[in-house]
Amino acid sequence: GAVVSQHPSRVICKSGTSVKIECRSLDFQATTMFWYRQFPKQSLMLMATSNEGSKATYEQGVEKDKFLINHASLTLSTLTVTSAHPEDSSFYICSAPSRGLRATDTQYFGPGTRLTVL
Amino acid sequence: ILNVEQSPQSLHVQEGDSTNFTCSFPSSNFYALHWYRWETAKSPEALFVMTLNGDEKKKGRISATLNTKEGYSYLYIKGSQPEDSATYLCAFYPGATISGNTPLVFGKGTRLSVIA
Numbered sequence: 001g002a003v004v005s006q007h008p009s010r011v012i013c014k015s016g017t018s019v020k021i022e023c024r025s026l027d028f029q030a031t032t033m034f035w036y037r038q039f040p041k042q043s044l045m046l047m048a049t050s051n052e053g054s055k056a057t058y059e060q061g062v063e064k065d066k067f068l069i070n071h072a073s074l075t076l077s078t079l080t081v082t083s084a085h086p087e088d089s090s091f092y093i094c095s096a097p098s099r100g101l102r103a104t105d106t107q108y109f110g111p112g113t114r115l116t117v118l
Numbered sequence: 119i120l121n122v123e124q125s126p127q128s129l130h131v132q133e134g135d136s137t138n139f140t141c142s143f144p145s146s147n148f149y150a151l152h153w154y155r156w157e158t159a160k161s162p163e164a165l166f167v168m169t170l171n172g173d174e175k176k177k178g179r180i181s182a183t184l185n186t187k188e189g190y191s192y193l194y195i196k197g198s199q200p201e202d203s204a205t206y207l208c209a210f211y212p213g214a215t216i217s218g219n220t221p222l223v224f225g226k227g228t229r230l231s232v233i234a
Contacts, residue, residue: 004161034221043122044207046221059221093162104150106164107222 002028004096006110013084014118021079021113023094029074030096034107035067038091050077050094084117091115120144122210124225131198132233138194139228141208145189150211152222153182153193157204165193165206198232205229 003026013019023033031052036044048058048069056069066088068080081088093112097105123142131137143151150169156162166175171186179196195202209222 036224041226043226044209044224049221095162104167104169106167107152107154107162108164109154109162111159111161 002026002096002098002108004030004094004108004110006094006113008113009111010114010116012116012118015085016083019081019084019115021081021092021094021115023077023079023096023110025075025096025108028096028098028108030077031074033071033077033094033096035069035077035079036093036095038093038112044093047079047092050079052077081115084115086117089115089117120210120212120223122208122223122225124206124208124228126228127226128229128231130231130233133198133200135198135232136194136196137198137230138192139206139230141191141193141225143189143191143208143210143223144212145187147212148186148189148210151184151191152209152211153191154207154209155204156207156227162207193228195230198230200232200234203230203232 005024007022033050035047037047038044046059047062048056050056050069050071052071058064071077095107095109099105125140152167153165154162155165166182168184173184175182182193184191205227207227209224
């Protein structure tokens with residue numbers, strides 16, 4: 001099956017610093033990748049859709065200047081949390097659809113990144 | 119706001135027991151329902167994608183049913199094994215959002231622990 005990797009798996013940083021998270025599709029090309037966030041005891045919530053070669057589209061309430069997304073190649077999308085603050089501490093996870101964006105297309109997920117901002 | 123509810127939140131069963139849990143979703147504007155299995159420190163793994171009312175899918179000891187008219191899906195595990203311990207997520211596909219994205223809307227999951 002398709003494999004998506006995510007790096008780092010865990011990061012602890014000081015308030016005010018920026019953190020970059022990488023999401024890679026290892027054995028398939030992904031023109032679209034999704035970035036989700038999960039707070040404790042909550043469900044995975046979509047933050048933004050990353051599109052190769054074009055701007056990401058963000059869900060309502062997600063600040064695009066704070067969560068910078070770059071999808072420069074067909075196998076790599078990055079999420080940069082700029083000037084991170086403790087309230088940004090969360091679990092971030094990416095996914096890529098197996099084929100297209102149809103309702104029946106399986107999502108392949110990375111293992112996630114636990115971000116802790118002190 | 120679309121809401122996907124999963125129950126119970128957590129479940130402890132003995133090895134060999136059969137178990138089931140529920141996913142409830144809005145019955146209007148249905149496109150698809152996904153089930154994922156998520157083991158700790160691993161990536162969520164797709165189990166089923168279901169689209170038709172009355173659909174039943176099976177993968178080994180795990181099966182799922184779908185009722186789109188009343189807005190629920192059941193996941194069954196027959197003869198639970200310790201390796202079945204994981205969080206089981208369901209996700210509803212409602213079509214494109216205002217932003218034009220096509221996200222899955224996830225429930226909070228059911229955490230299953232199978233005790234040997």
